Amino acid sequence: MQLKLTDVTKRFGDFTANNRVSLTVEPHQIHCLLGENGAGKSTLMNVLYGLYEPTSGTVEINGAPAHFSGPGDAMAAGIGMVHQHFMLVPVFTVAENVALGHESTRGMALDLNSTRARIREISDRFGFAVDPDAVVEDLPVGVQQRVEIIKALVRDAEVLILDEPTAVLTPRETDELLQIMRQLRDNGTSIVFISHKLREVRAVSDVITVIRRGEVVGRVGPETATDELAALMVGRDVSLTVAKEPSLATGAALEVRDLTVLGDNGVVLLDGVDLDVAPGEILAVAGVQGNGQTELTRALVGLEKRVSGSVRLAGRELTGLRTREVLAHGVGFVPEDRSTDGLVDSFSVAENLVLDRYRERGFAAGPSLRRRAIAEHARSEVGEYDIRAGSVDSPVATLSGGNQQKVVIARELGRPLKLFVASQPTRGVDVGSIEFIHRRIVAERDRGTAVLIVSTELDEVYALADRIAVFFHGRLMGIVGPETPRGALGRMMAGEPADAVLPPAPWDGSRSGHGDTGGPTAHDLVPSDAAPQPGSRPSHPGANVPASPRDLATEPSDDRPEGNRTA
Amino acid sequence: MSASTAPATTDQVSAPPPTELAAGDHRRTLLGTALQSVLAVVTALILGGLLIAITDEKVRHAAGYFFARPGDTLSAMWHAASGAYAAMFHGAVYNPDGATVADSLYPLTETLTVATPLILAGLGVALAFRAGLFNIGAQGQILIGATLAAWVGFSWHLPAGLHLLAVVAAGALGGAVWGGVVGLIKARTGAHEVILTIMLNYVALNLVAWLLSLPGFQREGSSNPVSPAVDGTAMFPKLLGDHFRLHWGFVVAVLATVAVAWLLERSTVGFELRAVGANPRAARTAGISVTRGFVVVMLLAGMLAGLAGTAQVAGTEHSLTSGIAASFGFDAITVALLGRSTPWGTFFAGILYGAFRAGGVTMQSMTGTNIDIVLVVQSLIVLFVALPPLITFATRRSQEVAA
Numbered sequence: 001m002q003l004k005l006t007d008v009t010k011r012f013g014d015f016t017a018n019n020r021v022s023l024t025v026e027p028h029q030i031h032c033l034l035g036e037n038g039a040g041k042s043t044l045m046n047v048l049y050g051l052y053e054p055t056s057g058t059v060e061i062n063g064a065p066a067h068f069s070g071p072g073d074a075m076a077a078g079i080g081m082v083h084q085h086f087m088l089v090p091v092f093t094v095a096e097n098v099a100l101g102h103e104s105t106r107g108m109a110l111d112l113n114s115t116r117a118r119i120r121e122i123s124d125r126f127g128f129a130v131d132p133d134a135v136v137e138d139l140p141v142g143v144q145q146r147v148e149i150i151k152a153l154v155r156d157a158e159v160l161i162l163d164e165p166t167a168v169l170t171p172r173e174t175d176e177l178l179q180i181m182r183q184l185r186d187n188g189t190s191i192v193f194i195s196h197k198l199r200e201v202r203a204v205s206d207v208i209t210v211i212r213r214g215e216v217v218g219r220v221g222p223e224t225a226t227d228e229l230a231a232l233m234v235g236r237d238v239s240l241t242v243a244k245e246p247s248l249a250t251g252a253a254l255e256v257r258d259l260t261v262l263g264d265n266g267v268v269l270l271d272g273v274d275l276d277v278a279p280g281e282i283l284a285v286a287g288v289q290g291n292g293q294t295e296l297t298r299a300l301v302g303l304e305k306r307v308s309g310s311v312r313l314a315g316r317e318l319t320g321l322r323t324r325e326v327l328a329h330g331v332g333f334v335p336e337d338r339s340t341d342g343l344v345d346s347f348s349v350a351e352n353l354v355l356d357r358y359r360e361r362g363f364a365a366g367p368s369l370r371r372r373a374i375a376e377h378a379r380s381e382v383g384e385y386d387i388r389a390g391s392v393d394s395p396v397a398t399l400s401g402g403n404q405q406k407v408v409i410a411r412e413l414g415r416p417l418k419l420f421v422a423s424q425p426t427r428g429v430d431v432g433s434i435e436f437i438h439r440r441i442v443a444e445r446d447r448g449t450a451v452l453i454v455s456t457e458l459d460e461v462y463a464l465a466d467r468i469a470v471f472f473h474g475r476l477m478g479i480v481g482p483e484t485p486r487g488a489l490g491r492m493m494a495g496e497p498a499d500a501v502l503p504p505a506p507w508d509g510s511r512s513g514h515g516d517t518g519g520p521t522a523h524d525l526v527p528s529d530a531a532p533q534p535g536s537r538p539s540h541p542g543a544n545v546p547a548s549p550r551d552l553a554t555e556p557s558d559d560r561p562e563g564n565r566t567a
Numbered sequence: 568m569s570a571s572t573a574p575a576t577t578d579q580v581s582a583p584p585p586t587e588l589a590a591g592d593h594r595r596t597l598l599g600t601a602l603q604s605v606l607a608v609v610t611a612l613i614l615g616g617l618l619i620a621i622t623d624e625k626v627r628h629a630a631g632y633f634f635a636r637p638g639d640t641l642s643a644m645w646h647a648a649s650g651a652y653a654a655m656f657h658g659a660v661y662n663p664d665g666a667t668v669a670d671s672l673y674p675l676t677e678t679l680t681v682a683t684p685l686i687l688a689g690l691g692v693a694l695a696f697r698a699g700l701f702n703i704g705a706q707g708q709i710l711i712g713a714t715l716a717a718w719v720g721f722s723w724h725l726p727a728g729l730h731l732l733a734v735v736a737a738g739a740l741g742g743a744v745w746g747g748v749v750g751l752i753k754a755r756t757g758a759h760e761v762i763l764t765i766m767l768n769y770v771a772l773n774l775v776a777w778l779l780s781l782p783g784f785q786r787e788g789s790s791n792p793v794s795p796a797v798d799g800t801a802m803f804p805k806l807l808g809d810h811f812r813l814h815w816g817f818v819v820a821v822l823a824t825v826a827v828a829w830l831l832e833r834s835t836v837g838f839e840l841r842a843v844g845a846n847p848r849a850a851r852t853a854g855i856s857v858t859r860g861f862v863v864v865m866l867l868a869g870m871l872a873g874l875a876g877t878a879q880v881a882g883t884e885h886s887l888t889s890g891i892a893a894s895f896g897f898d899a900i901t902v903a904l905l906g907r908s909t910p911w912g913t914f915f916a917g918i919l920y921g922a923f924r925a926g927g928v929t930m931q932s933m934t935g936t937n938i939d940i941v942l943v944v945q946s947l948i949v950l951f952v953a954l955p956p957l958i959t960f961a962t963r964r965s966q967e968v969a970a
Contacts, residue, residue, distance in 0.1 A: 301852075303851065303852060322854070322856070323851065323852070323853075323854040324854030324855070324856070325854075326854075327853075327854045328854075333852065335852050340846070340848050340849065341848050341849050341852045342849060342852065343846070343849055344841075344842050344845045344846040344849050344850070345845065345846065346845045347841070347842070347845065351838070355842065355849070355850075355853040356852075356853035356854050356855075358835055358838050359835055364835050367834050367835055367836060368829075368833055368834050368835070369833055369834060369835055369838060371833065
């Protein structure tokens with residue numbers, strides 16, 4: 001099926017989300033829509049899926065004009081969509097979820113057998129390995145996503161729209177998904193692949209349409225170089241790396257020992273974690289979301305209830321302190337989700353900039369707020385961090401995501417710190433702001449602050465890390481050097497400890513009595529191509545790692561005898 | 568948030584234009600909420616007028632020959648509705664038939680008198696709202712505040728001035744305790760404040776009824792559930808002389824409004840409370856204790872309602888009865904709702920409801936329109952205030968048509 005968009009424009013009030021976008025999706029093609037968050041990709045797909053009506057422009061299927069007044073129409077026309085957030089009922093089985101809304105019945109009874117058969121057929125054909133009778137909430141995220149794909153295929157979708165499908169997947173699951181996409185394409189399904197991750201886009205696409213500010217700015221092939229694609233996306237040359245000197249840090253500002261966090265239901269979320277961060281060092285925590293990183297950061301600032309173990313900052317015990325006291329000890333904290341945890345939407349920019357500082361002498365006189373001082377502070381921060389806001393009195397909800405994040409960063413970096421903890425510091429932020437935020441974080445490090453970054457973006461991890469810690473199922477898989485190849489990190493994220501992933505160093509024995517575990521310290525290792533690749537992509541595992549030139553800069557040194565621990 | 572701002576929050580690349588747009592939108596919604604409240608009142612009054620007209624005897628008579636002379640029916644309807652509202656105006660604001668200027672303005676002072684407990688209790692509800700708590704318990708807090716105020720009023724005998732201060736403090740304390748308990752239980756156990764306050768209303772009502780059955784709380788030589796009258800020294804002095812019922816409790820209400828406005832907008836405590844109310848997770852992450860916020864705000868909310876009880880006992884009623892709170896505690900919720908939980912909004916909504924109450928009596932006696940119509944109008948106001956999506960929808964449609 002050929003799908004053709006001609007001059008599609010979508011406006012919300014005065015804001016143009018899509019401006020005269022034209023693109024053609026051919027059969028047997030993976031057509032990638034590449035663009036930053038907020039470039040208008042999702043709006044365009046929602047137009048295509050009938051969720052939005054285009055302000056102007058036409059959609060044609062096989063040359064005939066199509067008009068969708070809702071997802072039902074789009075589905076009937078053969079368009080299926082897999083949303084970023086799955087639309088599945090967790091307590092239903094796969095078959096029930098797939099049947100939902102299209103149930104076949106026998107009298108009053110639900111007939112799931114035909115659905116089961118269809119699921120098995122599709123699952124076998126594409127090697128999905130999905131059991132129709134499994135309950136969805138028990139399935140790994142990657143399999144849940146396949147259920148979504150099956151849902152679309154069962155309804156005879158000829159065009160499949162995948163909206164940021166890899167955001168929730170491990171590297172291995174991502175590779176599997178890319179494989180599935182190729183198979184589907186070879187079977188004749190057209191795929192629209194929405195993403196802002198350059199590596200995946202280049203690996204799988206046949207055609208890449210780059211969107212910026214709601215307009216098509218380029219149509220290129222997958223052979224286009226990464227930096228060229230990035231430049232198209234952002235409209236100027238950006239360096240994905242941050243210029244930074246190697247860390248000369250020694251000692252430990254933050255010492256975490258045997259930190260364990262239990263969830264409300266008694267589930268172990270963080271399991272006996274030991275790690276150190278030196279002053280003036282960035283430790284980046286990599287891993288797929290939900291493996292304990294969030295709990296680690298929350299436990300550090302006293303937001304988790306059931307915590308055991310010890311967290312010491314510059315020799316002072318932090319566990320057991322209230323969040324306010326932890327922050328007062330010189331800890332800056334950027335929570336993972338700015339809109340739920342970092343900002344009060346209805347508060348003004350100025351108020352949000354003092355959300356955890358309003359009691360400081362500069363901002364309050366006794367019980368009363370010094371509103372003028374707060375506003376002045378806001379004006380200076382807005383200037384310094386280039387926060388684009390109508391005024392400092394505008395509610396922070398009226399700011400774009402990137403600017404909201406800058407408000408949080410500005411607030412947390414705006415006072416003297418001993419430890420800076422940031423979870424997903426650049427999530428949903430445009431590249432320009434990412435660069436800026438990264439520079440700020442490195443500057444904070446250079447001031448001698450211990451920095452702990454949690455990120456699911458490997459590019460970010462590589463760009464910032466002096467050392468990389470990987471978590472899996474609440475356990476620390478190891479702390480490795482920034483030169484560790486992507487593939488090795490990927491395997492650690494899937495549960496293999498660092499010493500299994502990285503070949504032992506010849507001088508390993510000499511250090512065995514040094515640390516408390518005696519495990520191989522991957523930091524000392526030279527990056528190796530020998531590390532086996534799951535999902536075996538043909539390219540060099542580090543080929544797209546923008547940080548790789550820096551590998552040499554942080555070659556083995558003995559400057560962190562304390563820091564290199566493996567769990 | 569309106570549809571036009573939705574993309575702004577998700578869009579980064581095209582940040583500047585939507586940002587400015589959204590800021591304008593916010594101003595529009597602020598204006599919009601005030602406008603919605605006014606619209607709700609006007610619409611409710613119109614519908615109430617229709618109801619008055621339909622239930623009117625003369626209108627029904629004229630409707631009997633509607634098709635012969637429809638003008639009769641319509642003019643009868645107009646007379647019925649306008650007559651009733653005119654009477655209400657006479658009873659609530661200005662009586663043109665008054666012999667003196669003072670007589671003419673007497674209704675207005677009545678309105679302010681009735682509004683006093685409504686404003687105070689309404690502020691209590693509004694304050695809790697701002698911290699994210701739905702305080703249904705103003706009724707119980709008024710009762711306990713009134714009880715303590717009355718007890719100090721009739722059993723302690725202190726010099727003038729000091730006695731009134733003690734009464735006010737006791738009333739505030741009673742309400743604060745009754746509200747604070749809710750905050751404490753919620754903070755400790757996570758119990759829902761709506762259930763707690765509703766139940767504590769019953770507890771308060773029965774507690775007062777029981778107290779009034781004790782000899783110590785009854786008048787000498789009487790077994791009626793009425794407490795002894797409080798001392799003259801315990802009463803709020805009249806504000807405009809003995810001719811009017813209006814007392815210094817109204818000044819307390821004005822001061823309380825100013826204080827709540829300061830607390831919410833200009834104090835660190837108010838900053839915490841608003842943060843807790845608007846986004847408890849972000850507040851917690853920023854080191855603000857959400858549970859402490861619950862306790863503090865319920866203490867303050869109860870205190871304000873307790874002051875409302877004090878205004879009843881020491882302002883107008885002189886003694887404690889189990890009906891001392893009337894339905895002020897529940898009207899306070901609608902007052903806070905109509906006032907959009909802002910201090911001054913609540914103040915003026917309280918005066919409006921005071922006017923309904925004061926004017927409703929006059930309307931019934933002058934035109935024979937049942938006073939229940941006032942309840943209907945009040946209820947309709949709540950209905951319309953609670954239906955902003957409907958109004959928003961209507962206004963957006965009209966904007967789209969205009970554009």
